[in-house]
Amino acid sequence: MAIDSQIWHQHALANRIQSLLLLVAMVSFLSLLGWVLWGVDGIFWLLLLGFVLLLFNPVSSPWLIMRMYRATRLTSVKAPTLDSTLRELAHRAGLHRVPELFYVPSPMVNAFTVGSRNEAVIAVTDGLLRSLDTRETVGVLAHEVSHIRNNDMWVMGMADLFSRLTSLLSLLGQFLLLLNLPLIVMSNVSINWFAILLLIFAPNLSALAQLGLSRTREYEADLSAARLTGDPEGLANALVKIEQRSGSLLERLFLPGRRIPEPSLLRTHPPTKERVRRLMALKPPIAEPLSFIRRERGFLQDDAPVYLVSRRPRWHVTGLWH
Template identity: 50%
Template structure:
C-alpha cells in the first residue's frame, strides 16, 4: 500500500512540476527570465487569492439538498465512520442531487468538505457499493485532491492565457514582418500554439493518477476491494449506456487514453484485484440500506452558460 501511494504521489508531483515548467517556459518565451518568474509568481498569487466558495453554496448550483441523519441514518453513519478512519477533522456534509445519473463528487477541503451523491446512485447501487463510492470520495478529501487539481487547473488556464497573448503579439507585429522590419522566431510560435494542449494533457494525466490513488485509499478505508470493483462495473454499465444514447448512439467508441479524466474502468479493476491479493480478507459490515430519498421526478443535466448544470 505504501509503495503504491508513494508511486502515485511521485507521479502527481512530476506532473505538477511538468505543468509548472511549461508555464515558466512560456513566460520565458514572452519575457525572458523575468517573464518566467512573473508567470510562476502570478500562478502562486492567484492560487492564494482565489475565492473559497462554501461547499454548501456551490452544491446549491447543482440543486443539491442536505441529507440529514433522520433521513438516511445508515448513510450518514457510514460517512462518519469512513471520515474517522481517514483521520479527517470532521465528517464531510452529505448532499443529494436530484439526478437519475449514477454519480458522486466532492468539493471543499478536509476542514470543510461536502460529498454529493445523486438520487440515481442511491437507487441504482446496493449499500455496499454506495459505501465504496463514498470511501473513494473521502479518500479524495484526505489526499487534498481538490487543492492539487485546482492548482493544475490554474496553471493550465494561465498557460492558455499566456499562449493567446503571445499569438496576439505575433499577429500585431505581422505587418512589420511582411515589410521586413521585424523577424519572427517561428519555432517559438509553434511552441506557443502547442503548449496549451501539452498543459491540458498533463492535467488529464494528473487527474487519472489521483483517481488511482483514491481507489487505493477507498480500499484502505473499507477493507472491501470487491465492493469498489462491483461499483465501478455497475457505473460503467449504466453510465456507458446513457452516454452512448446521448453522444454516440449505436456504437461504443472509447476516448483515447490521453484524453480521459478518469482511467479506463478495466485498468482500475485490475489494480484493485492486484491490491486485494495483498490484503487479509475482511468481514464486510452489514451497512443499513438507504430508503428512497428525493423527489419522484428527477432532473437531467442541461447545458447552461458555464457548463452542464442540474
C-alpha cells in the same frame, strides 16, 4: 486474506511520482512561456504571480454548488445508515471534520466532492443510491472521502489555475506576434519557430498534463478507498456498474463507450478496466471491514429517499448536467 501491502505501496508511490511530474510539467510550460515573452525576468514574475494566485485562489462555495444542483442535505434523521457510514469512513481517514452529505435528485449514477479539506461536501445522486447495493455504495463514499483526505480538490484547483494562465499567456503571445508580423516580414528578421510552436501548443500540452493528473488522482483515491473499507472488490463492482448504467438504454446497446473520449489521453478518469484490475490485485481485506458492507440491500431500502426521480438527465442553464 490481507491486501497485498507491497502492491498497494508500489501503486501509491507511482501515483505520487506521476502527480509530481505532471505538476512540474505544467509549471515548466508556464515558465517557458514567460521566457518566450519576456526572457528570464518573465519566468520570475510569472512564477511569482502563480504563487500569489495560489494563495488567494478562490474556491467555489460548496453550498452554492449544491443549490445549483437542487440538492438536499442528508442528515442522520433522513439517512441514518448513510450518515453513520460516512462518519466511520471520515474517522478512519483521520479527517478532523466529517463532510456534509447531500442528495442530488437526478437519475444519473454519480457521486462527487466539492469544497476544501476543511469544508467538504459529498453529493450522491438518486440514480447511484438506487443502482448500487450497500457494499458498492460504501466503496464510492470511501473513494470520495479519499479525495478529501488527499486534498485533491486543492491539487486539481492548482493544476487548473496553471492551465488557465498558460492558455491566457499563449493567447497574449499569439496576439503580439500577429501585431508585429508585418514588421518581422519587412525587416527580414529571423523567426524563432520554437517560440511560435510553444505559443501555439503550450495550452494543449498543459491541458493534457492536467487530464493526466486527474487520472492519477483517481487511481490514488481508489487505492486509499480500498484501505479505508478493506473491501476493494466493493468499489470495483461499483465502478463497473456505474460505467454500465451511464447513458441511455439505446446507447448501451448500440453505442457502448460513446461517452468515453478517445484517445485515452483525453479522459479525465482512467479506464474502468484498469481501475478494476488495480483494485482486484490488492486482495481484501487489510482493515476490519465495516460491519454492514456485506449486506445486499441498497441504502434506499434503509434510508427513505427524499424524492422519487423518474426523469432523464438534462442540461440546465447553470451549465450543469444532471
